[in-house]
Amino acid sequence: MTTFEQVIEDLGRVEPRDAMPDDYRATLIRQIAQHAHSEIIGMQPEGAWITRAPSLRRKAILLAKVQDEAGHGLYLYAAAETLGVDRADLLDALHTGRQKYSSIFNYPSLTWADVGTIGWLVDGAAIVNQVPLCRCSYGPYARAMVRICKEESFHQRQGFESLHALSHGTPEQHAMAQDALDRWWWPALMMFGPPDSASPNSERSTAWGIKRFSNDTLRQRFVDMTVPQAAVLGLRIPDDDLAWNEERGSWDFGEVDFAELAEVVAGRGPCNAERIAHKVRADAEGAWVREAADAYAASGGAR
Amino acid sequence: MSVLWEVFVRPRRGLAHAHVGSLHAADAETALRNARDVYTRRSEGVSLWVVPASMITASSPDEQDSFFEPAGDKVYRHPTFYEVPDAVDQM
Numbered sequence: 570m571t572t573f574e575q576v577i578e579d580l581g582r583v584e585p586r587d588a589m590p591d592d593y594r595a596t597l598i599r600q601i602a603q604h605a606h607s608e609i610i611g612m613q614p615e616g617a618w619i620t621r622a623p624s625l626r627r628k629a630i631l632l633a634k635v636q637d638e639a640g641h642g643l644y645l646y647a648a649a650e651t652l653g654v655d656r657a658d659l660l661d662a663l664h665t666g667r668q669k670y671s672s673i674f675n676y677p678s679l680t681w682a683d684v685g686t687i688g689w690l691v692d693g694a695a696i697v698n699q700v701p702l703c704r705c706s707y708g709p710y711a712r713a714m715v716r717i718c719k720e721e722s723f724h725q726r727q728g729f730e731s732l733h734a735l736s737h738g739t740p741e742q743h744a745m746a747q748d749a750l751d752r753w754w755w756p757a758l759m760m761f762g763p764p765d766s767a768s769p770n771s772e773r774s775t776a777w778g779i780k781r782f783s784n785d786t787l788r789q790r791f792v793d794m795t796v797p798q799a800a801v802l803g804l805r806i807p808d809d810d811l812a813w814n815e816e817r818g819s820w821d822f823g824e825v826d827f828a829e830l831a832e833v834v835a836g837r838g839p840c841n842a843e844r845i846a847h848k849v850r851a852d853a854e855g856a857w858v859r860e861a862a863d864a865y866a867a868s869g870g871a872r
Numbered sequence: 873m874s875v876l877w878e879v880f881v882r883p884r885r886g887l888a889h890a891h892v893g894s895l896h897a898a899d900a901e902t903a904l905r906n907a908r909d910v911y912t913r914r915s916e917g918v919s920l921w922v923v924p925a926s927m928i929t930a931s932s933p934d935e936q937d938s939f940f941e942p943a944g945d946k947v948y949r950h951p952t953f954y955e956v957p958d959a960v961d962q963m
Contacts, residue, residue, distance in 0.1 A: 586932065586933050636909075636913070640909070644893055650894070720914075862902055863898045866898035866899035
């Protein structure tokens with residue numbers, strides 16, 4: 570019989586009914602649930618702009634993007650459920666604050682330029698984080714990530730295109746784009762988590778094949794990819810320490826404010842309370858739909 | 873009560889339905905509509921099956937070795953088991 574340790578050593582995949590250590594299962598449940606919650610809460614900053622999109626084209630694109638985020642949340646809840654948890658319990662953990670979601674969604678989307686910036690930077694950072702997860706050791710999570718990564722590429726491109734239109738528009742539109750970049754740049758870098766020196770669970774997750782690259786490695790990869798893109802947009806990255814390092818073949822960048830990240834994760838970001846209140850309200854207001862569907866099913870489809 | 877359904881998609885005519893994931897729904901018709909919205913937003917399929925997860929009987933990973941063992945020692949079921957003289961060009 571193939572043991573868990575052998576599967577991990579061979580870079581194989583662990584499947585739902587395989588024997589696995591309790592800590593491996595618990596770590597995955599926490600990570601996949603947090604990932605699912607992020608997709609669901611992540612609908613809010615952009616969803617707020619659907620009714621105010623500047624054209625029918627942009628509105629249709631934004632609707633499709635936000636619908637994708639809902640879909641990503643559903644793939645991930647389904648993946649978490651293969652580990653023996655109940656979806657209702659995961660949602661309850663989100664609503665009561667026992668489980669987290671990505672800190673990035675606790676920042677407000679103040680202008681239309683924020684929508685493009687979120688697609689470009691937030692989805693761009695998500696791609697850098699998520700591509701290695703397509704090779705994660707837990708089969709259902711890896712398979713969900715393959716689907717998600719295919720769709721994220723559209724998200725990033727539509728954001729970049731939208732922001733490009735603004736940055737090459739009127740001086741006011743350019744200023745709006747620059748303002749959005751100024752506000753989202755540092756929170757986007759925080760999406761990669763605490764520095765390696767302060768990331769206590771990383772080592773074990775790496776040993777288990779859940780994590781393939783360190784937080785700082787992925788953060789650097791994102792900076793290196795994004796700096797040239799900002800130049801194409803004609804926007805300035807708000808970091809005075811940003812400089813090309815010939816020796817490393819990478820961009821040096823300034824200190825990320827990890828104290829701010831800790832504050833937001835602890836629930837004291839600009840929009841934490843608002844995001845959860847909105848989610849709880851949406852859940853309550855949708856309860857009658859689920860009850861009606863159950864009643865219809867219980868009646869055997871009789872009208 | 874909302875139950876778990878397994879979703880199978882036929883990517884195009886000529887291919888078999890393949891498992892793509894699962895979802896929750898109260899009844900079969902709703903499950904089918906949800907499956908369309910969750911798993912085929914980009915024309916990934918031309919046909920969908922939804923099956924209540926509770927209706928699937930699966931082999932156990934614990935018994936994997938013994939369960940599939942009967943095929944292990946029957947190498948003569950593969951064409952490569954047989955030697956064909958060089959004079960035979962293709963077989």
